[in-house]
Amino acid sequence: MRHTCRPSSHLRTFRIGLRRFLRERSGFSATEFALMTPFLLLTLVSEFAIGEAVSVSRKVVITTHSVVDLVTQYTSLTTAGVTSILNASAQIAAPFSTAGMSIVLAELNTDAGGATTVKWSKAVNGQALVAGASFTPPANVAQRSSSLIYGQVTYRYTPPVATALFSNGIPISYSIYMSPRIVGCIPLDTDSC
Numbered sequence: 001m002r003h004t005c006r007p008s009s010h011l012r013t014f015r016i017g018l019r020r021f022l023r024e025r026s027g028f029s030a031t032e033f034a035l036m037t038p039f040l041l042l043t044l045v046s047e048f049a050i051g052e053a054v055s056v057s058r059k060v061v062i063t064t065h066s067v068v069d070l071v072t073q074y075t076s077l078t079t080a081g082v083t084s085i086l087n088a089s090a091q092i093a094a095p096f097s098t099a100g101m102s103i104v105l106a107e108l109n110t111d112a113g114g115a116t117t118v119k120w121s122k123a124v125n126g127q128a129l130v131a132g133a134s135f136t137p138p139a140n141v142a143q144r145s146s147s148l149i150y151g152q153v154t155y156r157y158t159p160p161v162a163t164a165l166f167s168n169g170i171p172i173s174y175s176i177y178m179s180p181r182i183v184g185c186i187p188l189d190t191d192s193c
Contacts, residue, residue, distance in 0.1 A: 068151035102126030112144040147185035
């Protein structure tokens with residue numbers, strides 16, 4: 001029994017269309033092609049830029065979660081330890097540069113009256129929160145007489161195209177709150193809870 005390979009219907013349709021295009025002498029097909037090419041190229045480039053922006057956004061979320069999750073596993077921290085954790089975020093954010101990435105990490109204490117203040121804060125490429133300053137977490141996040149570890153990562157994404165349109169970049173930001181896992185609060189250096 002002999003089997004023959006038949007081209008798929010899509011390939012056959014493409015071939016027929018290509019033959020018609022090459023046979024066309026009136027110039028209509030060439031004009032249509034010339035009009036459609038810029039739109040097709042714009043679509044292709046836009047899909048690439050949107051795909052890269054989604055990848056950057058995902059890296060921002062993963063970086064925020066990883067840094068805060070790592071801190072919640074400690075019973076106490078030193079400034080050098082926090083700096084190491086923040087600097088390690090470059091490995092998480094790879095292959096994207098962390099030069100445009102700001103990371104803020106802080107411990108928030110909520111007293112028995114429900115007032116939340118910043119216990120300590122550190123940052124990379126950004127401004128740390130002010131220790132002792134009042135902080136307003138989202139509703140129902142902070143419990144009375146407890147601590148939270150807060151992290152926020154902001155990345156200024158500059159698309160590879162239309163840089164004149166987005167000269168300052170597009171800010172992509174994510175923040176998260178987590179409770180310490182082992183102890184009630186995580187003191188920094190010689191501070192106490």
